[in-house]
Amino acid sequence: MKVVLSGGGTGGHIYPALALAKIIEQKETDAEFLYIGSYRGVEKNIVPQTGIPFMQLDVQGFSRSLSASNFKTVYLFLKAVREAKKILKGFQPDVVVGTGGYVSGAVLYAAQQMKIPTVIHEQNSVAGITNKFLARGATKIGLGFEAAKDQFPADKTVLIGNPRAQEVANLQSDFSWTSYGLKDGVKTLLIFGGSQGAPAINLATLAAIPAFNDRPYQVVLVAGPKRIDNFNRLLAERNLTLGDHIKVLPYIDNMPAVMKKASVLVSRAGATSIAELTALGLPAILVPSPFVTGDHQTKNASSLVEAGAALSIKEPDLNGDSLVKAADALLLDDAQAQAMEKQSAAVGITDAGDRFYDLIKSVI
Numbered sequence: 001m002k003v004v005l006s007g008g009g010t011g012g013h014i015y016p017a018l019a020l021a022k023i024i025e026q027k028e029t030d031a032e033f034l035y036i037g038s039y040r041g042v043e044k045n046i047v048p049q050t051g052i053p054f055m056q057l058d059v060q061g062f063s064r065s066l067s068a069s070n071f072k073t074v075y076l077f078l079k080a081v082r083e084a085k086k087i088l089k090g091f092q093p094d095v096v097v098g099t100g101g102y103v104s105g106a107v108l109y110a111a112q113q114m115k116i117p118t119v120i121h122e123q124n125s126v127a128g129i130t131n132k133f134l135a136r137g138a139t140k141i142g143l144g145f146e147a148a149k150d151q152f153p154a155d156k157t158v159l160i161g162n163p164r165a166q167e168v169a170n171l172q173s174d175f176s177w178t179s180y181g182l183k184d185g186v187k188t189l190l191i192f193g194g195s196q197g198a199p200a201i202n203l204a205t206l207a208a209i210p211a212f213n214d215r216p217y218q219v220v221l222v223a224g225p226k227r228i229d230n231f232n233r234l235l236a237e238r239n240l241t242l243g244d245h246i247k248v249l250p251y252i253d254n255m256p257a258v259m260k261k262a263s264v265l266v267s268r269a270g271a272t273s274i275a276e277l278t279a280l281g282l283p284a285i286l287v288p289s290p291f292v293t294g295d296h297q298t299k300n301a302s303s304l305v306e307a308g309a310a311l312s313i314k315e316p317d318l319n320g321d322s323l324v325k326a327a328d329a330l331l332l333d334d335a336q337a338q339a340m341e342k343q344s345a346a347v348g349i350t351d352a353g354d355r356f357y358d359l360i361k362s363v364i
């Protein structure tokens, strides 16, 4: 099987494509891949490390206000489509897979014009602009959430989940909390705000420190590489000291392994974070980012809240008190936590990678 993968901008669009490549490799050892990314997105740092051949196109996003840069966006898009056609002609793929981001718009549009089968993956509950644009010409559309179904042509959609979930579910974790100076066998609340950390989550945690100092559960806050200094400065300004059972870190490299040992998560409601936590059947307190297109994180979170798989706190309602109240509800009440674990696991699609593979096979 020869597969072109394209997705870019944020990790949320790139990891599903890479997780899919791993699944295909396991099933077809002679599979060949080509990843087409952009010059601007983080895929240029992530994809080359995997050993998958990587090519780049020059594309940029639309600016929300009317501006001359939108003319450049259209010019670059048309140029990228011409270049993509040349690349596809040379590689001769059986299928072209797009996981979102502007670059996948150019690559899949080129493939659709060349009558090559295309499959898109929508990670979120609200369709992204590129996937909406590609839907008409796409052969099939894989969905991360059922809630996105009515935004696409019904005969093309298949609920597959997020292939990253399968990777996480199958992971063996030998992580020990002692590596952070904490104890194994004690309930642990893990708090993080997406991959960059989130100021609102950090501030609420700061306000909650006096209460957390008295709690029997451990607390780990991942403040974000660029935000931890500010957190520590505020901590000192307010004369707060952290109990031995509380740790603040800039970032966690082996997040899935650490998550696997957590009791409850506090998290943004990004599609990848949700795929990971439901793959592990973890109870969660979600704080959707209000700064994303179409407010898609609120809708991602609603899918879980409606299923009884998570609690959600709107960012304006998040403070020390609401955070501690929600954490206590899950960490001090075993019955509630266990009920939520069950619902979280029921939402998780741990064979998402296999489903994605089957979908691709069906169009070739």
Ligand SMILES: CC(=O)N[C@H]1[C@@H](OP(=O)(O)OP(=O)(O)OC[C@H]2O[C@@H](n3ccc(=O)[nH]c3=O)[C@H](O)[C@@H]2O)O[C@H](CO)[C@@H](O)[C@@H]1O
Pocket: 010, 011, 012, 013, 100, 123, 124, 192, 194, 195, 196, 222, 250, 251, 252, 253, 254, 255, 256, 268, 269, 270, 271, 272, 273, 274, 276, 289, 292, 296, 297
């Ligand atoms: C701000 C923004 O636009 N976010 C979007 C972006 O998510 P983005 O990729 O930024 O964030 P996600 O929540 O989807 O994933 C975060 C990832 O970072 C990892 N992690 C986090 C902290 C840490 O210390 N270590 C670590 O490895 C998590 O395990 C997870 O894999 O694309 C997603 C998929 O389209 C969308 O749903 C999100 O709304």
